[in-house]
Amino acid sequence: MPALTALAWDPSLEVGNPVIDADHKETVEQLAALAAVDDAGFPALFAAFADHLREHLAREEELMVTYGFPPYPIHKHEHDRVRLELEGVEKRLAAGNLMLARGYVREVVPEWFINHKNTMDAATAAWIRSRGG
Ligand SMILES: [Fe+2]
Numbered sequence: 001m002p003a004l005t006a007l008a009w010d011p012s013l014e015v016g017n018p019v020i021d022a023d024h025k026e027t028v029e030q031l032a033a034l035a036a037v038d039d040a041g042f043p044a045l046f047a048a049f050a051d052h053l054r055e056h057l058a059r060e061e062e063l064m065v066t067y068g069f070p071p072y073p074i075h076k077h078e079h080d081r082v083r084l085e086l087e088g089v090e091k092r093l094a095a096g097n098l099m100l101a102r103g104y105v106r107e108v109v110p111e112w113f114i115n116h117k118n119t120m121d122a123a124t125a126a127w128i129r130s131r132g133g
């Protein structure tokens with residue numbers, strides 16, 4: 001499977017909600033930056049990526065609550081899983097495991113992002129549109 005980090009942001013990645021799409025664009029750009037940065041610069045960029053990803057997930061949850069998205073608990077549960085996974089990688093990186101963190105942003109996150117965007121995020125955006133948002 002080609003890595004998402006090999007791609008630039010493209011409008012074909014949009015789900016049709018401006019808040020979600022703006023966060024997704026930022027995530028994709030951060031993944032590309034992480035793939036290109038040297039080892040010395042990696043930890044700071046990873047910290048910024050992790051902070052933004054948590055904000056991105058929280059903003060989607062806020063939208064789901066605002067618009068009464070029925071499968072909110074399922075989407076929230078998946079975000080909780082990602083937050084836990086992210087915390088684990090942050091701890092391993094703080095302990096010096098750069099290779100693990102590089103593999104996470106090069107392979108694990110891009111594959112998760114595309115699948116998650118095409119399913120739960122797309123369904124959330126469609127629901128918000130159906131409710132006039
Ligand atoms: Fe998302």
Ligand SMILES: [Fe+2]
Binds near residue numbers: 057060075116121
């Ligand atoms: Fe999501």
